[in-house]
Amino acid sequence: MRPHNFSAGPAGLPEAVLTRAREELLDFRGSGASVMEISHRGPVFMRLAEEIEVRLRRLMQVPDDYAVLFFQGGATLQFSALVWNLLGDRAGGDYLVTGLWSDKAQRIASSLCDARIAATSADAAGAYARVPQPAEFDLDPNAAWLHYCPNETVHGIEFPYVPASGAVPLIADYSSSILSRPIDVSQYGMLYAGAQKNLGPAGITLVIVRRDLIREPASGTPPVLSYLGQAGRESMLNTPPTFAWYLLGLVLEWVEEQGGTDAMAARNDSKSGALYRAIDASNYYSNAVDTDCRSRVNVTFDLADPAETATFVAEAQAARLLALKGHSAVGGLRASLYNAVSQQAVDDLVSFMAEFERTRG
Amino acid sequence: MRPHNFSAGPAGLPEAVLTRAREELLDFRGSGASVMEISHRGPVFMRLAEEIEVRLRRLMQVPDDYAVLFFQGGATLQFSALVWNLLGDRAGGDYLVTGLWSDKAQRIASSLCDARIAATSADAAGAYARVPQPAEFDLDPNAAWLHYCPNETVHGIEFPYVPASGAVPLIADYSSSILSRPIDVSQYGMLYAGAQKNLGPAGITLVIVRRDLIREPASGTPPVLSYLGQAGRESMLNTPPTFAWYLLGLVLEWVEEQGGTDAMAARNDSKSGALYRAIDASNYYSNAVDTDCRSRVNVTFDLADPAETATFVAEAQAARLLALKGHSAVGGLRASLYNAVSQQAVDDLVSFMAEFERTRG
Numbered sequence: 001m002r003p004h005n006f007s008a009g010p011a012g013l014p015e016a017v018l019t020r021a022r023e024e025l026l027d028f029r030g031s032g033a034s035v036m037e038i039s040h041r042g043p044v045f046m047r048l049a050e051e052i053e054v055r056l057r058r059l060m061q062v063p064d065d066y067a068v069l070f071f072q073g074g075a076t077l078q079f080s081a082l083v084w085n086l087l088g089d090r091a092g093g094d095y096l097v098t099g100l101w102s103d104k105a106q107r108i109a110s111s112l113c114d115a116r117i118a119a120t121s122a123d124a125a126g127a128y129a130r131v132p133q134p135a136e137f138d139l140d141p142n143a144a145w146l147h148y149c150p151n152e153t154v155h156g157i158e159f160p161y162v163p164a165s166g167a168v169p170l171i172a173d174y175s176s177s178i179l180s181r182p183i184d185v186s187q188y189g190m191l192y193a194g195a196q197k198n199l200g201p202a203g204i205t206l207v208i209v210r211r212d213l214i215r216e217p218a219s220g221t222p223p224v225l226s227y228l229g230q231a232g233r234e235s236m237l238n239t240p241p242t243f244a245w246y247l248l249g250l251v252l253e254w255v256e257e258q259g260g261t262d263a264m265a266a267r268n269d270s271k272s273g274a275l276y277r278a279i280d281a282s283n284y285y286s287n288a289v290d291t292d293c294r295s296r297v298n299v300t301f302d303l304a305d306p307a308e309t310a311t312f313v314a315e316a317q318a319a320r321l322l323a324l325k326g327h328s329a330v331g332g333l334r335a336s337l338y339n340a341v342s343q344q345a346v347d348d349l350v351s352f353m354a355e356f357e358r359t360r361g
Numbered sequence: 362m363r364p365h366n367f368s369a370g371p372a373g374l375p376e377a378v379l380t381r382a383r384e385e386l387l388d389f390r391g392s393g394a395s396v397m398e399i400s401h402r403g404p405v406f407m408r409l410a411e412e413i414e415v416r417l418r419r420l421m422q423v424p425d426d427y428a429v430l431f432f433q434g435g436a437t438l439q440f441s442a443l444v445w446n447l448l449g450d451r452a453g454g455d456y457l458v459t460g461l462w463s464d465k466a467q468r469i470a471s472s473l474c475d476a477r478i479a480a481t482s483a484d485a486a487g488a489y490a491r492v493p494q495p496a497e498f499d500l501d502p503n504a505a506w507l508h509y510c511p512n513e514t515v516h517g518i519e520f521p522y523v524p525a526s527g528a529v530p531l532i533a534d535y536s537s538s539i540l541s542r543p544i545d546v547s548q549y550g551m552l553y554a555g556a557q558k559n560l561g562p563a564g565i566t567l568v569i570v571r572r573d574l575i576r577e578p579a580s581g582t583p584p585v586l587s588y589l590g591q592a593g594r595e596s597m598l599n600t601p602p603t604f605a606w607y608l609l610g611l612v613l614e615w616v617e618e619q620g621g622t623d624a625m626a627a628r629n630d631s632k633s634g635a636l637y638r639a640i641d642a643s644n645y646y647s648n649a650v651d652t653d654c655r656s657r658v659n660v661t662f663d664l665a666d667p668a669e670t671a672t673f674v675a676e677a678q679a680a681r682l683l684a685l686k687g688h689s690a691v692g693g694l695r696a697s698l699y700n701a702v703s704q705q706a707v708d709d710l711v712s713f714m715a716e717f718e719r720t721r722g
Binding site: 018021033077230237242322323 | 363364366368369370372374376379380382383386387388392393394395397398399400401402403433434435436438440442469472473479510514557562563564565566573580581583584585586598599600601602603604605608633681683684
């Protein structure tokens with residue numbers, strides 16, 4: 001068995017997906033070539049892309065009036081692209097700032113439009129440990145969107161509710177929690193996700209956008225970042241990252257085989273529940289996030305003695321528990337429990353933590 | 362043996378590269394994870410990225426005063442990014458238009474700056490069969506750059522010389538001919554290439570840019586498309602397409618093992634020479650490109666009876682000669698002879714062509 005991989009992203013993939021990719025790496029569906037060696041516009045890849053869209057729509061119950069698009073550049077490039085595509089004649093959009101990623105989205109948008117902070121949960125020291133309550137929102141009814149990040153990967157903070165934005169389209173960066181549980185797509189004007197956590201490898205980005213919001217983008221928008229342009233060309237305005245797209249398809253297939261997003265939610269509740277219980281039961285480990293908005297996919301925690309953090313990471317790795325180091329912006333430890341991480345992985349981590357506490361605590 | 366793959370891109374990769382990737386797909390260098398499952402900022406991937414840069418610099422003899430950067434989005438996204446990054450206080454750049462790709466580069470730049478056509482080789486009907494001579498250039502000494510495409514993939518046209526641009530930085534879209542022969546990088550202000558032809562799989566784009574040209578990009582430039590930003594962060598301002606990057610490294614290793622760009626040039630001359638000789642010796646096959654600027658990587662050709670084109674493609678595929686259909690913009694046939702295509706592949710194609718002519722011609 002391979003070691004347990006708690007990487008925040010690029011994250012571990014289901015072993016079944018990698019095994020399948022390995023099997024067909026030199027000959028995809030009898031084409032005589034690898035899936036990465038065939039034309040994206042040829043019949044073999046076009047059929048694959050179609051199958052993937054059908055599967056994604058089924059898994060996420062995407063309504064027909066939403067387009068499913070793929071891009072390169074990660075969610076970070078969408079921070080700009082969404083402004084070019086969705087601003088129209090509005091002056092700007094509203095942002096809920098709850099951690100590193102929503103902060104970055106707001107900052108990057110600020111260079112292109114009036115990106116108002118409608119609410120922030122940063123404390124006086126700039127740290128994040130909660131999400132704002134709706135009563136704290138200062139929403140602009142003329143905003144082109146309300147943007148938020150349902151799960152902050154770095155801080156381990158997850159919205160326990162979907163913000164109400166009234167008539168203003170709601171936009172969500174779902175990079176770290178997409179497919180981790182059911183999402184009611186109809187509540188969103190647009191949602192997007194870099195693939196490298198719960199969808200596949202790095203290098204492909206999913207955008208789901210309500211069709212009535214798709215319009216001619218701002219002048220000067222690179223054509224390959226135009227929602228209108230890509231929607232009219234099956235996301236193939238230029239050569240797409242075909243192998244990443246294919247792997248994303250294999251991940252969707254695996255999620256479906258496992259029982260879909262309901263099954264994923266049950267597993268993720270169980271995994272994160274077990275880890276938070278272990279943290280809370282201990283005086284050695286701690287998690288600073290308000291209990292009602294603790295992330296069920298990225299569990300951050302600290303040691304009573306922070307000087308032991310590097311030792312913890314190294315000994316965990318030796319015990320085949322990989323990538324537990326926290327993000328450099330916040331330090332500490334982090335276990336990312338994406339769909340590909342098993343209950344067994346969490347159980348082994350909890351056992352390791354108990355033993356580490358016994359010997360070092 | 363796998364069939365011969367003449368795809369224009371995503372193109373065939375060396376079988377040795379795919380075999381190697383398959384071997385280490387589930388465990389990269391003893392990390393216990395696939396190379397696509399580890400943090401780009403972790404020691405294993407950082408070391409790989411460094412090795413790849415060293416190898417690329419050696420293979421292409423990249424001078425020290427040039428930065429080697431990687432992006433997502435393909436060469437098409439660089440059509441915009443280069444304007445944002447390199448325009449500075451100039452009004453625009455000059456373009457040599459010699460086919461579909463240089464035309465597209467000029468059109469996209471036009472939405473962002475004054476993109477002057479300094480020369481075009483389009484005939485009255487808009488077709489391309491040659492490159493312009495230097496005497497035809499109408500260069501602006503104040504242009505921020507002179508942009509050209511050394512090899513037009515769709516039309517099968519290759520510059521037999523490097524345009525002289527004086528003090529104006531020369532920019533080249535080398536997507537289809539990079540590594541096909543030695544390039545004197547010092548003649549360029551910047552050169553770039555989508556990987557999916559001669560460098561690796563789709564999803565990663567190489568930019569080599571002279572460091573003194575790297576400056577603060579235009580306001581509103583997405584940070585991940587900033588040359589300055591990416592140069593300061595090892596091309597990892599956000600999560601890069603790690604698996605594509607890794608495969609690109611394997612391709613570089615393979616090219617080096619084969620003898621480097623000199624060996625590639627000799628092979629490509631031999632392969633393209635054999636195919637053009639077969640075309641020229643026949644009354645059934647024809648190539649319309651001026652002989653001095655025929656591409657040595659993308660060989661376009663037509664049948665005396667164009668109605669037989671689809672039959673040719675289908676019968677070739679049945680004979681294990683894949684992807685010979687010409688680009689939809691020009692029709693006809695095209696054999697792309699990138700580095701991974703063997704002399705044997707060309708010999709088999711020439712034999713097939715002779716037999717097809719004998720039975721159908």
